[in-house]
Amino acid sequence: MKKVCCNKKDCSFNGKPQPIENFYRQRNTADGLSTECVACKKVRQKKWNDNKNKNYNDFFKLLVG
Numbered sequence: 001m002k003k004v005c006c007n008k009k010d011c012s013f014n015g016k017p018q019p020i021e022n023f024y025r026q027r028n029t030a031d032g033l034s035t036e037c038v039a040c041k042k043v044r045q046k047k048w049n050d051n052k053n054k055n056y057n058d059f060f061k062l063l064v065g
Helices: 038-064
Strands: 023-025 033-037
16 A cells, blocks of 8 residues: 655655555544655654754743843
């Protein structure tokens, strides 16, 4: 069975079907798999973490002075 990542423009597979092993499990979807592939999820999570860390660092710089 194969599935297409929902992040077609930024996905390294460019919207081509991938094996289901490239998707995380997610119980609340109809097929039980995440809508984005593991690679796209890791990229998105890294961007979010970097932004979060930047915000924390800025906050503590203001707090400490």
